[in-house]
Amino acid sequence: MMNIIVVGAGIVGSSVAYRVAQGGAKxxxxxxxxxxxxxxxxxxxxxxxxxxxxxxxxxxxxAGMRAHAALKEEFGATPWFHQSGSLEWRVDPAEAAAQAEKVKRLRDWGYAAEFIDKKRLGELEPEIALDAVPDEAQIVFCPEEGWVDPVLYAGTMLRAARQRYGAALKTGVRITGLETRNGRVVGARDESGALHEADLVINCTGRWSNETVSQTAPNVPLAPTIGFLVFTPPVGVALRRPFHAPDVDVRPDGAGRLMVRKDSLDDRFAALESRTPDCEEARIAIASAAEILPGLKGVKAEAVRTTMRPIPADGLSTVGPARGVDGYYVVVTHSGVTLSPFLGQAVADEVLHGRQRPELEAFRPARFQA
Ligand SMILES: Cc1cc2nc3c(=O)[nH]c(=O)nc-3n(C[C@H](O)[C@H](O)[C@H](O)COP(=O)(O)OP(=O)(O)OC[C@H]3O[C@@H](n4cnc5c(N)ncnc54)[C@H](O)[C@@H]3O)c2cc1C
Structure with a gap:
């Protein structure tokens, strides 16, 4: 039986762990x-x-979107997955032209994306103030999109990996490097110096993936960006799906809470600076959202988070073995929420059965290695 260590219990690591355990690995x-x-x-x-x-x-x-939808059959219910569709509108002529070009490309590629009018927007989202959406706005509805509660998803995958397939989860263990013998991985060492033996180590530590292996394996060059998120308290604004208006994105976040972000606010952060809910950026974000959702007027942020996107240097996912170290595999990606259920399955196919998944060929870590 192959002995596999998955490092990292985020959405990527939990997906990979579930599928490799299901495939018969320890x-x-x-x-x-x-x-x-x-x-x-x-x-x-x-x-x-x-x-x-x-x-x-x-x-x-x-493939990630389809894999999320397919989990319903396997788990019976997928309360973490909200396939609500999403809305986007653009007003500025240059932005609307780019949006129209994008929709044409998406439709040519067989993706569900349709132009709708303001009346339909009002039917889909009765909480949106239609007079805050200019008549010339170009509105697009993508019915197959949605959003996920990533932590519930990860918890469910890990519980299933443990209960159904005997996987083990150890928290409070920070890996600091791989242990190799004759160019082959024999395990991973934690910060206390303890060795965790394995035939294969799969690094799913996202933006920390280079620190996790330090100099013991080739690093994936990253170009992370900062994201600032604002969370409202539960509000009586029954938003049904994410929307992307000019410079403000809002989505439901469960129990009546909304999550708000503004691209232009991200630019104010040069590093992972902490902020409090009463900060100026939170007030600006909620004020922008309240122009569209009047029910948010007077609402104060309950929480704010400054986070970092784990983006490989060329913007694309990085999935596969690293050249030069047998028994090491790395998965680091932005869009990890969308991609995870598919990546879990594809990675399991590769590491357990030696199948080279063609969907992953464009995303190998070797592209960064001389
Ligand atoms: C603001 C923002 C908006 C985003 N929006 C979207 C979106 O709309 N759609 C989308 O699909 N994606 C989105 N993403 C990207 C997505 O959230 C990430 O791609 C995804 O969460 C990455 O998951 P992960 O499991 O790789 O990493 P993580 O969730 O970071 O998990 C890594 C885990 O590894 C652990 N760890 C770190 N170092 C070690 C170590 N040395 N030893 C042991 N454990 C370790 C960490 O504690 C952590 O739990 C967004 C990201 C941000 C920041």
Whole structure:
């Protein structure tokens, strides 16, 4: 039986752990902190392939969206997955032209994206003030998109991996490097110096993936960006799906809470600076959202989070073995919420059965290695 260590219990590691355990491996998940305590717990978590290029990356994201929907059959209920569709409108002529071009490309690629009028927008989202949406706005509805509660998803996958397939989860274990013998991985060492033996180590530590292996394996060059998220308290605004208006994105976040972000606010953060809910940026974000959702007027942020997107240097996912170290496999990606259920299955196919999944060919770590 293959002995596999998965490092990291975010949405990626939990998906990989579940599928490799299901495939018959002896699996141990090692997590420094807690399930979903990394980027997965502070993500806009929109499942989409709305503007993903080139084509292989678009296809990968579509595969992720389909894999989320398919989990219903396997789990009976998937309360973490909200396939609500999503809305986007653009007003500025240049932005509307780019949006029209994008929709044409998406439709050519077989993706569900339709132009709708304001009347239909009002039917879909009665809480939106239609007079805040200019008549010339170009509105697009993508009915197959949605959003995920990533931490519930990760918790469910890990519980299923443990209960159904005997996987083990150890939290409070921080890996600091691989242990190799004659160029082959024999395990991973934690910060106390203890060795966790394995035939294969799969690094799913996202934005920390290079620190996790330090100099013991080739690193994946990352170009992370900062994201600032604002969370309202429960409000009486029954938003049904994410929307993307000019410079403000809002989605439901469960129990009546809404999550708000603004691209232009992200630019104010040069690093992972902490903020309090009464900060100026939170007030600006909620004021922008309240122009569209009047029910938010007077609402104050309950929480704010400054987070970092785990983006490989060329913007694309990085999935596969690293050249030069046998027994080491790395998965680091932005759009990890969308991609995870597909990646879990594809990675399991590769590491357990030696099948090279063609969907992953454009995303190998070796592209960064000389
Ligand atoms: C603001 C923002 C918005 C986003 N919006 C979207 C979106 O709309 N749609 C989408 O699909 N994606 C989105 N993403 C990206 C998505 O959230 C990430 O791609 C995804 O969460 C990455 O998951 P992960 O499991 O790889 O990483 P993480 O969730 O960070 O998990 C890594 C885990 O590894 C653990 N760890 C770290 N170092 C070690 C170590 N040395 N030893 C042991 N454990 C360790 C951490 O504690 C953590 O639990 C967004 C991200 C951000 C920041």
């Amino acid at each position: 699996v141990t998940v090692l997590e420094a902190d807690r399930i979903g305590g990394g980027t997965s717990g502070v993500s806009f978590a929109w499942t989409n392939s709305n503007n993903k290029t080139p084509r292989p990356y678009h296809d990968l994201n579509v």
